[in-house]
Amino acid sequence: MFAVEVAAGINATLGHSLLLIGLVCATFGALATVYGIRTNDNKLLRSTQRYAWGVCAAGVGAFVVMERALIQRDWSMKYVQQVGSADTPFLFNITAIWSALEGSILLWLVVLVGYTVVIAQRFRKRLADPLVAWALVVMFVVCMFFFVLTLGPADAFQRGALGVTSGPGPNPLLQNHILVLFHPPILYLGYVGMTVPFAFAIAALITGRVGERWLSETRRFALFAWGFLTIGIILGGWWSYEVLGWSGVWGWDPVENASLLPWLTGTAYIHSVLVQERRGMLRVWNLTLLVATFALTILGTFLTRSGVIKSVHAFSNGSIGPYLLSFFGLIVVVSLGLIAWRGDRLRSPGSIDSPLSREGAFLANNVVFTVFAFVVLLGTVFPLIVEALQNRTIKVGAPYFERLSIPFGITLLFLMAVAPVLPWRKASAELLRERLFWPAWGGALAIVVPLLIGARGLAPLLAFGLGGFASGAALRQLVLATRRQGWRGLVGRANGGMIVHIGVIVVAVALVASTTYTHSSRLILEAGKPASYGGHTFELIEVQSFTTPRSNGIRAQISIDGGQTYAPAITKFTNFGSNIPTPSVRTGIFNDIYLTLESGAKAGATTLPMKVFIKPLIVWLWIGGALMVFGTLLSAFPGTRRRLPTQPTSAPIPVDNDEPLAEIVDV
Amino acid sequence: MELSINRRTLNKQLKRWPGWLVLAAVVVIALAIASAGSSGPLTDSDRIDSISQRLACPTCDGESVYESQASAARGIRQQIKRFVEQGTPSDDQIIQYIQNQFGTKTLLVPNASGFDALVWALPAFAFVVAVAGLAVAFRRWKLVADTVPTDDDRALVQAALNDQEHEHES
Numbered sequence A: 001m002f003a004v005e006v007a008a009g010i011n012a013t014l015g016h017s018l019l020l021i022g023l024v025c026a027t028f029g030a031l032a033t034v035y036g037i038r039t040n041d042n043k044l045l046r047s048t049q050r051y052a053w054g055v056c057a058a059g060v061g062a063f064v065v066m067e068r069a070l071i072q073r074d075w076s077m078k079y080v081q082q083v084g085s086a087d088t089p090f091l092f093n094i095t096a097i098w099s100a101l102e103g104s105i106l107l108w109l110v111v112l113v114g115y116t117v118v119i120a121q122r123f124r125k126r127l128a129d130p131l132v133a134w135a136l137v138v139m140f141v142v143c144m145f146f147f148v149l150t151l152g153p154a155d156a157f158q159r160g161a162l163g164v165t166s167g168p169g170p171n172p173l174l175q176n177h178i179l180v181l182f183h184p185p186i187l188y189l190g191y192v193g194m195t196v197p198f199a200f201a202i203a204a205l206i207t208g209r210v211g212e213r214w215l216s217e218t219r220r221f222a223l224f225a226w227g228f229l230t231i232g233i234i235l236g237g238w239w240s241y242e243v244l245g246w247s248g249v250w251g252w253d254p255v256e257n258a259s260l261l262p263w264l265t266g267t268a269y270i271h272s273v274l275v276q277e278r279r280g281m282l283r284v285w286n287l288t289l290l291v292a293t294f295a296l297t298i299l300g301t302f303l304t305r306s307g308v309i310k311s312v313h314a315f316s317n318g319s320i321g322p323y324l325l326s327f328f329g330l331i332v333v334v335s336l337g338l339i340a341w342r343g344d345r346l347r348s349p350g351s352i353d354s355p356l357s358r359e360g361a362f363l364a365n366n367v368v369f370t371v372f373a374f375v376v377l378l379g380t381v382f383p384l385i386v387e388a389l390q391n392r393t394i395k396v397g398a399p400y401f402e403r404l405s406i407p408f409g410i411t412l413l414f415l416m417a418v419a420p421v422l423p424w425r426k427a428s429a430e431l432l433r434e435r436l437f438w439p440a441w442g443g444a445l446a447i448v449v450p451l452l453i454g455a456r457g458l459a460p461l462l463a464f465g466l467g468g469f470a471s472g473a474a475l476r477q478l479v480l481a482t483r484r485q486g487w488r489g490l491v492g493r494a495n496g497g498m499i500v501h502i503g504v505i506v507v508a509v510a511l512v513a514s515t516t517y518t519h520s521s522r523l524i525l526e527a528g529k530p531a532s533y534g535g536h537t538f539e540l541i542e543v544q545s546f547t548t549p550r551s552n553g554i555r556a557q558i559s560i561d562g563g564q565t566y567a568p569a570i571t572k573f574t575n576f577g578s579n580i581p582t583p584s585v586r587t588g589i590f591n592d593i594y595l596t597l598e599s600g601a602k603a604g605a606t607t608l609p610m611k612v613f614i615k616p617l618i619v620w621l622w623i624g625g626a627l628m629v630f631g632t633l634l635s636a637f638p639g640t641r642r643r644l645p646t647q648p649t650s651a652p653i654p655v656d657n658d659e660p661l662a663e664i665v666d667v
Numbered sequence B: 001m002e003l004s005i006n007r008r009t010l011n012k013q014l015k016r017w018p019g020w021l022v023l024a025a026v027v028v029i030a031l032a033i034a035s036a037g038s039s040g041p042l043t044d045s046d047r048i049d050s051i052s053q054r055l056a057c058p059t060c061d062g063e064s065v066y067e068s069q070a071s072a073a074r075g076i077r078q079q080i081k082r083f084v085e086q087g088t089p090s091d092d093q094i095i096q097y098i099q100n101q102f103g104t105k106t107l108l109v110p111n112a113s114g115f116d117a118l119v120w121a122l123p124a125f126a127f128v129v130a131v132a133g134l135a136v137a138f139r140r141w142k143l144v145a146d147t148v149p150t151d152d153d154r155a156l157v158q159a160a161l162n163d164q165e166h167e168h169e170s
Helices: A002-038 A042-046 A048-072 A078-083 A090-098 A101-122 A130-151 A183-193 A195-207 A213-243 A254-279 A283-305 A320-341 A358-390 A398-421 A429-453 A458-490 A493-516 A619-636 A660-666 B002-014 B017-036 B044-052 B071-086 B091-102 B114-146 B151-169
Strands: A519-526 A531-533 A536-547 A551-560 A569-573 A579-582 A584-586 A591-597 A607-616
Touching (some): A002 A042, A002 A048, A002 A130, A101 A195, A130 A195, A183 A213, A195 A213, A195 A320, A213 A254, A213 A619, A283 A320, A358 A398, A398 A493, A429 A458, A429 B017, A458 A493, A458 B017, A493 A607, A493 A619, A519 A531, A551 A591, B044 B091, B071 B091
Antiparallel strands (some): A519 A607, A531 A536, A569 A579, A591 A607
């Protein structure tokens, strides 16, 4: 008994000490790096890697200590009392760490210190380069902020009330599906990863090296973070579908919106950055997008972790809000200040000649993505604005976002169709007529085929048509590239990007089909009498009850089409009152059959109320997501090298040159 | 060889305006059929789903009546079910009835009147501003592109280039 208590004391003390060490390392790292830059002390700058390792060790250590406390069921700790439970299975006990606010900030911290050390390691030979050094300073400062959070308002290592020897365990929804292990960390890899390009953007502003070099340094980081954010969002949809029982993948919940916002601005960035790489233009805009992306991750965390917005996902905690909001304000003020200060260097030479060009299409893409991000943000915070100004409560829910996202989706599909065939600089009508012909017939086919199968409705078929058009354009590019270069025609930003586009189109078509053509019915099954709906038969085999140490409930065995049985269930977790329905899904290439039990289902009964959803093309959401990830990987590989000196964008703008233009002309 | 040339010219022929006109006709007719028809009748359950998706669960944190498993949401779903099975009231009437009962907190879509109309107007406004901004930018770029360098400009650039060369030599 005594030994357990000593171990318990150790966890809290160890956790706090590690966090404190991390804070000290991050602070010293930041100060030493700034001092090194100021005094041109290259030796000092080369040693900053050590601070990064120190920060990393401390952050990871604290996380491990918390896991240890959870595994040991260390009831002396408040957090374990909150999310731990003696009978949570090992896996869900491990994942319990991110099932509440304090632990989720720890997860954030671990990912952040990981990225910090990756930068220090990746650029270890160039730590004396002021650009890299300043980027590290920014990373250290962000680390400092998160260490402060974990020591202050989100202290996971607080000691709990004495005498508590049990806890409720994590929320039931966080302990009944394996995806709880993957969705949060992967989402955080993307969400927190946006810090890296932000850090380099700030470093570029401070050093005045706002030319294109810093972009190529971080393009892969940005792409990496974007890819993980994409996987995280799609896994979230899959999880919701498999667990929540309302058969949907996206509910426009504030927390979901908070993950979508940086994805939208990040997507805008990875497109418009190509204009900067190619033409040296849009510098201010790209910096703004990166700053906005990072700032939105912090704002989103504020909205959903401070309790100001109510959501099923939200963890409410009173005191973290002001910290996050102040940090958000600081980011915005500092970044805008720097952009204003560097305004003269940021003005870019050159001009975009025609809206009907690759650059023009990228700009249109940016307009759509940023306005869409604005709409999502507006809808998310509007209830807060109304409450603050008029002291009324209103809700802005899924139907609002769904209605408004239709025009954006349609426009984006159209752009995806036209943009890939557009040349840089200027396109002519003949060229478009020539290049778009077969893709456009692809679009016509994508309208006619569903029409023949029986799909109706203007908006969905327009979406299918544009989807076919856009995939035609993407395939055209891939076919031409592979004909020229063989398998190399699939790698590189342009070609890998086309595979991402096809993935996006598949997801879009699946979303449209599954939301428009889902049909559902409430059936009352009787044992031995198959009921039919939507061309399928459903037969009740039996309804059993089950008990585990932490829950009890009922499970029905239902045979679909006289074949395999599916087992939807309703579970009641003993520590939480509510009934949690668990759907059972038969996945198919064309249709999913989604079964859930309705209230009134009883064990041993010979009749069973249940609900059947027939949902078309759901599986293509996950296939499209996988394609997006595959394409992202391919576009991270270098394609054809483009380092010709004749290309204007390879000219860096020198820092200490009063005549930057002359340098460009020289090249 | 001859065949491939023939195919190429055929491809070229197809891509002229008549080919596009056929395409446009096919698309317009197909979309007309699509918007005229409906894909099968809605079941009662479909109607209950679509109505409950438009209502907020009065006791939950931001879930709709459709999504929520809370007892209040179940109760409202039952109520909608009774209305739908009666058959007479329209979707809007049912929603109105539920709102009279629970107040505006069950409204999931803000009104398009009063202050709340801003949530509808601002997106349109943002879109107009963004497009206008883009148009202005293109205009400015066009002006820049259209400027023909004067002899003075050329002399200035030449001088700068000469300076650079001298620097390199020295």
